[in-house]
Amino acid sequence: MSGVFIAGTGMYVPSRVVTNDEMTQFVDTSDEWIVQRTGIRERHFSTGEPNWYMGVQAAKQAVKRAGIDPKEIDVIISCSITPDYFYPTIACTVQDELGADNAFCWNMEAACSGFVYSLDVARGYLSTGSAKNVLIVCSENMSKSLDFTDRSTCVLFGDGAGAAVVQRSEGLYASCMASDGRTGAALLARALPLDTPFSTEKDDPKYAKYMETKGNCMKMDGRAVYRFTAHAIPNMVTGACARAGIDVQDLDLIVPHQANLRIIETAADRLHVPMEKMYVNIDRYANTSCASVPICLAELETAGRLKRGDKVALAGFGGGLTCGAVVFEW
Numbered sequence: 001m002s003g004v005f006i007a008g009t010g011m012y013v014p015s016r017v018v019t020n021d022e023m024t025q026f027v028d029t030s031d032e033w034i035v036q037r038t039g040i041r042e043r044h045f046s047t048g049e050p051n052w053y054m055g056v057q058a059a060k061q062a063v064k065r066a067g068i069d070p071k072e073i074d075v076i077i078s079c080s081i082t083p084d085y086f087y088p089t090i091a092c093t094v095q096d097e098l099g100a101d102n103a104f105c106w107n108m109e110a111a112c113s114g115f116v117y118s119l120d121v122a123r124g125y126l127s128t129g130s131a132k133n134v135l136i137v138c139s140e141n142m143s144k145s146l147d148f149t150d151r152s153t154c155v156l157f158g159d160g161a162g163a164a165v166v167q168r169s170e171g172l173y174a175s176c177m178a179s180d181g182r183t184g185a186a187l188l189a190r191a192l193p194l195d196t197p198f199s200t201e202k203d204d205p206k207y208a209k210y211m212e213t214k215g216n217c218m219k220m221d222g223r224a225v226y227r228f229t230a231h232a233i234p235n236m237v238t239g240a241c242a243r244a245g246i247d248v249q250d251l252d253l254i255v256p257h258q259a260n261l262r263i264i265e266t267a268a269d270r271l272h273v274p275m276e277k278m279y280v281n282i283d284r285y286a287n288t289s290c291a292s293v294p295i296c297l298a299e300l301e302t303a304g305r306l307k308r309g310d311k312v313a314l315a316g317f318g319g320g321l322t323c324g325a326v327v328f329e330w
């Protein structure tokens, strides 16, 4: 079976940097608490850039680095849990802004696992020959989903976008995905309520009882997510490696979703790999949801840290709850 080649990556973060100290203006917290519990030192927040704009900037860089014409893109997959509009999707707006007239475009919703799930879908298009170039764009304005009076969530997230142009390769590839809908209430954000002249029930009985937050702000049971991820990353990476016929120790680098440094350290411990093999940038961007993994990839490409043939695992986890890993050759 064929694999994937990351032909070009891109990223964009808003220029406004917000330090932990600055967050103490809004909630009772401290730089020390945030660094010790999460590894986060600062994040970027949009001062007005819409989500689609950030996605377009990341996509343009990825296409340029891949050295292709936008008209050569066959599929655009966008991922976002904080879109500007339900429709058109960010994928369609990116198509318009890039002039990628020959692509078909749609949105993937798997929360923070979005890039990993999208890469697996892209690989399907590429392996059947129905696409030669797939553009994945992950973009999040997490700041608009935050309750800036809730210290247990607002310090954890940041805004940003990452993108990748993916092509077929004959290199090694395997994926391992899982979801657990029973734990859905651990991470919630409301969409449109059913509030019409015809609705007699204003609150959805399944999840409304967990929602203390107003409007569309996120609600998180941090400990429940932590418990889930502590197993999810090691299990998914181990599973993908087993399917690829390699040992975890053969991996040159693991790029995990950047949600908490302690989660990444726990995963390294359970996988018996040194922290040098875990890519970490959460200190600078906080948790940018599905954008975190492609932002890491864009930084890796910029730094030239990986060489062709290096074995890389990407691991994502997030709302749903969802998780997954892919193993491929750089």
Ligand code: ACO
Residues within 6 Å of the ligand: 028, 029, 030, 033, 034, 037, 038, 111, 112, 151, 152, 153, 155, 187, 220, 222, 223, 225, 226, 229, 259, 260, 263, 287, 289, 317, 318, 319
């Ligand atoms: N500043 C200061 N104190 C705080 C803050 C804060 N920002 N937030 C919570 N606290 C307090 C709590 O109120 C609590 O106080 P109490 O003991 O008096 O009740 C104390 O700190 C401990 O709170 P815990 O929730 O037990 O802290 P914990 O060590 O579990 O860390 C955290 C919390 C960082 C959220 C952790 O549970 C975590 O990282 N969970 C995973 C979160 C995650 O990965 N989310 C995203 C995944 S999916 C996605 O990316 C969308």
